[in-house]
Amino acid sequence: MRRQLRTFATAAMVTCALAWAAVEVARGQAARPATPPNIVLVLVDDVGYGDIGSFGVPDAKTPNIDRLAREGVKLTDFYANGSNCSPTRTGFISGRYQQRYGIEVPFGERNPNGVAGLVPADTSLPRLLKTKGYATGLVGKWHLGAQTEFSPNRHGFDEFWGFLTGAHDYYDPADLYHNGQPSTMTGYLTDEITSHATTFIAEHQREPFFLEVSYNAAHWPFQPPNLAPDKRARPDLLHDGTRADYVAMVERADTGVGEILALLDRLQLARNTLVVFTSDNGGEWLSHNAPLFHRKSTLWEGGIRVPALMRWPAQLPAGVVSKQVGITMDLTASFLAAAGVTPPASYRPEGINLLPTLKERRTVERTLFWRVKTAGRDQKAVRRGRWKYIRDGVGTIDSVHEMVFDLDQDVGERNDQAYKQIPMLVELRRLLADWEASVDADKPKPQPATAQQ
Numbered sequence: 001m002r003r004q005l006r007t008f009a010t011a012a013m014v015t016c017a018l019a020w021a022a023v024e025v026a027r028g029q030a031a032r033p034a035t036p037p038n039i040v041l042v043l044v045d046d047v048g049y050g051d052i053g054s055f056g057v058p059d060a061k062t063p064n065i066d067r068l069a070r071e072g073v074k075l076t077d078f079y080a081n082g083s084n085c086s087p088t089r090t091g092f093i094s095g096r097y098q099q100r101y102g103i104e105v106p107f108g109e110r111n112p113n114g115v116a117g118l119v120p121a122d123t124s125l126p127r128l129l130k131t132k133g134y135a136t137g138l139v140g141k142w143h144l145g146a147q148t149e150f151s152p153n154r155h156g157f158d159e160f161w162g163f164l165t166g167a168h169d170y171y172d173p174a175d176l177y178h179n180g181q182p183s184t185m186t187g188y189l190t191d192e193i194t195s196h197a198t199t200f201i202a203e204h205q206r207e208p209f210f211l212e213v214s215y216n217a218a219h220w221p222f223q224p225p226n227l228a229p230d231k232r233a234r235p236d237l238l239h240d241g242t243r244a245d246y247v248a249m250v251e252r253a254d255t256g257v258g259e260i261l262a263l264l265d266r267l268q269l270a271r272n273t274l275v276v277f278t279s280d281n282g283g284e285w286l287s288h289n290a291p292l293f294h295r296k297s298t299l300w301e302g303g304i305r306v307p308a309l310m311r312w313p314a315q316l317p318a319g320v321v322s323k324q325v326g327i328t329m330d331l332t333a334s335f336l337a338a339a340g341v342t343p344p345a346s347y348r349p350e351g352i353n354l355l356p357t358l359k360e361r362r363t364v365e366r367t368l369f370w371r372v373k374t375a376g377r378d379q380k381a382v383r384r385g386r387w388k389y390i391r392d393g394v395g396t397i398d399s400v401h402e403m404v405f406d407l408d409q410d411v412g413e414r415n416d417q418a419y420k421q422i423p424m425l426v427e428l429r430r431l432l433a434d435w436e437a438s439v440d441a442d443k444p445k446p447q448p449a450t451a452q453q
Helices: 002-031 063-071 085-094 125-130 189-203 243-266 328-339 355-359 422-441
Strands: 038-044 073-075 135-141 159-163 176-178 181-183 209-214 273-279 308-311 320-322 367-373 378-384 387-392 401-406
Touching (some): 135 189, 189 209, 243 273, 320 355, 328 355, 367 422, 387 422
Parallel strands (some): 038 209
Antiparallel strands (some): 378 387
């Protein structure tokens, strides 16, 4: 009987959530302008929550990224889908939790589910946008499978220039591709990404376009611009660098954002272009994650909470700070709603359209889930409203720690409230178990790897 009641309650929650999501979709459709917007996503890599001027960085200058905050909405409680790059990028392209695809660690590491890449689907974000006449482009980092069958073009990107793996030397012209064919570069990689981004915008200015500008800055190797040839080698890719190197890399990406925004201005496209800036996960060891605790690869706030800015002058207010909780796959839902895409009935997006809540300056409560499960770390987390549950460790009760934090009062996760919030702990633990059962039921069978592209 208890199990039946629980099943009924879970079904009721799902029904209410779907009904509420339908209302949100209707709101988004009502607010959509007659002319669909251009969409530009600037996705940086391993940049910390506090590494941007508008998020409190003490030692870097990011005036162009900060312009998005002045002219748009700053989201203080925005999260990456995962604490590493491939999982988050899966959530963005699919619009669903990456665990459903068996993608829980970055490609290049041993994937416990035997998955070699994200399998293309008709419901991938670029393919859905193409149903509304969008030109689709990706420049920079992919990291969702290096084999031909997983390439960006197979997922619906008309144009791809960049690299397929998780990291790339900022000066080495090897292992770059343009639409499946080997390519090269002559300058600094961040600048080359900016150049290809502005070329795409110029070439598609007379039609709606979606462009993902996927900078690898400030991912290791920590190679700032203007390094002399004999200084470029980084024998220890992860640790051979300084905070000054890191800051210079972030600032160079900011320069690129400035060039993109300036071009939109010159082409008179800025008013009806939705520009979003965010990071794929929390910062690395050289980053500034304050006031959050810990960093990339963990489910503490420093590993998953990321800076996020959204500017759309035709629809969103300027200079607004929003505490609306969001996650990467919400961008997928927001982009589809803005473009007027009606997905097929078989598509089950798990993000929500954030645009109505931001336009109306309101917030809605969310329940979000994360999981990191590798040989060296086993963490699970839930955020529901102001409360966050984190489970750290695996095995017996002596080796597992369950904690509850009030993020409104304790964003640095220093004051465990589990002993005061037993009912909340039990409820969030139950929700996590239900979520895990759902995503694990969808895991695909191992994929055979084929020849490298």
